[in-house]
Amino acid sequence: MYHKTHRFLTCVLLIATPVLFMVAFTLLQINFEYPDILRQPAATVMEKFVAGGSGLIANWYLMVVAAILFIPVAVLLHPYLACDDTPYMPAATVLGVTAGIVQMLGFVRWPFMVPMLASTYISSSTSEATRAAIEVTFNAFNQYAGLGVGEHLGYLFSALWTILIALAMPKSKIFSAWQGWLGIVLALGILSGTLEPAGVPLVGAINAIAYSLWAFWLVMVGVTLLVKGGAK
Secondary structure (H helix, E strand, C coil): CCCHHHHHHHHHHHHHHHHHHHHHHHHHHHHHCCCHHHHCCHHHHHHHHHHHHHHHHHHHHHHHHHHHHHHHHHHHHHHHHCCCCCCCHHHHHHHHHHHHHHHHHHHCHHHHCHHHHHHHHHCCCCCHHHHHHHHHHHHHHHHHHHHHHHHHHHHHHHHHHHHHHHHHHHHCCCCCHHHHHHHHHHHHHHHHHHHHHHCCCCHHHHHHHHHHHHHHHHHHHHHHHHHHCCCC
């Protein structure tokens, strides 16, 4: 039996982190047309960003916080699934921590880099040459930090972490086998998002649906851990 404070903190983070992420994500969908806005020209994105004001910057900061909170989630959950039959749990925890880091690196450009680029871009005193340079900079970071690090690697490491902890669930005294199988199915849906840059049809929609259901799955994992008392 783990100390009740450890278990309570694990449950709180398992429940609060995906809830925070989904709230922030939903607000971005409403106020910033995210993620569809990322497929728009850089000029459109930056004009929309400036129009969102400080509230939009705060919204993106919440996304950064949610990504950071995923790091302790992976660490704190580890002992409840680690046993002799799950020797892969150390690798799973490393993957979970890495998932939080890469997603944070993908999101952090929005509250810290984009405001400066966007405000300079829309300024009447900015030359066309400078605007062109800003567009190149924005597009480069969008491809590298956003699509590459935050999305592609974020999908990859989140899915792999989920698959490994889901495989460990039937071997624990806390979680049910069906919870593990559900986690694997959702992880495969998330993993499909890595195929979007290759032009594979429908994977973007599959990934979005899987990510939303995955958030509810994490909440369910937290509630299960809370109810069953964390006994191994």
